[in-house]
Amino acid sequence: MPHFCIFLKVAKESADVIILDDNFSTIVTVAKWGRSVYINIQKFVQFQLTVNVVALVVNFSSACMTGSAPLTAVQLLWVNMIMDTLGALALATEPPNDELMKRTPVGRKGNFISNIMWRNIMGQAIYQFFVIWYLQTEGKTLFELKGDNSDLVLNTLIFNCFVFCQVFNEVSSREMERINVFRGILDNNVFVAVLGSTVLFQIIIVQFLGDFANTTPLSLREWFSCIVIGFIGMPIAAIVKLFPVGSQ
Template sequence: MIMNALGALALVTEPPNDDLMKRSPVKRRGKLISNVMWRNILGQSFYQSMVIWYLQAKGKAIFCLDGPDSDLMLNTLIFNSFVFCQVFNEINSREMEKINVFKAMQENYFCVAVLSGTVLFQIIIVEFLGTFADTSPLTLAQWSLGIFIGFLSTPIAAGLKMINVGAT
């Protein structure tokens, strides 16, 4: 809920740019989701599904997790990786067709604040709300891996944007 509500707010507060004025208006019966959006949605969904599946299948071996809390630790790692995939996907979604998604991001203070808030909430949930949120505190290496997995969605998004699907 935090990611969806705050993410939507961050994206709708993007200041208008000249490129928006060059686009033709969407017809009354036009598509709600364009081909470009479908390309990005399907590409990111595939990446995130593969990452989560791989972590679920091989995560205990990769992280040498054993013992009574190994399932909780693995689920926390998967949850953390998923959240950071969403954080970076929000950044990637700022520009549907341009590669440089970080351009002028610092000028939209609300977007930066929302993304920072999302990361802060994630830290609080994982590190301090263990029993309530059914999470386990992570090591610095585990945090770094979750952030890295999320960050990998950025070059994947750049690669997806090179696939021409037409404007509609």
């Protein structure tokens, strides 16, 4: 954690953060915002690593076994936009709250990627990998896909499920330890706007940009299935949080 300095007799050069008044409430505010920024970055990194792990494992394993990857370059570009730009806007703008002051301070030598983060990443990554693997092997039977267009429909379903897994995982990533991830969600207008924009653009990509994104329009039943598959990741994330791990 940064060393704070009240500008009275202490030298400015020795401090990471300089506070220009002697009001204790200012110190509390600075500490709260410092912790908030640190934790928000952790949330974003947790979300980012989950997407990276799943996308890498899925495409690599599929390419090795079948000779083709289920996620195309354009689709991965969109996923990277969700993961990097939109994910950063959504998770890094969470406002601070008073409960942050109850957390144990993180020392200079503390691990940035904590055991709690690894637990959440692996729990979500395993679920998402299983979903995509199952759709690759049993998707045509599950959705009764037949004909020359069946491969394209299946790949679109896989892509859509993968994106909605990230949408709901983004909500789960708002809290790394608490079960209730919806508390205060409406207080962050940026988060709500980013989430809504992601879903809107996903609908446009799937339904209207087929030639560009290598997708095909899906039926209402298929859309509902993709949303449900993505949503299931949330209770799984909550269950994973019940397993205790060390904080470091």
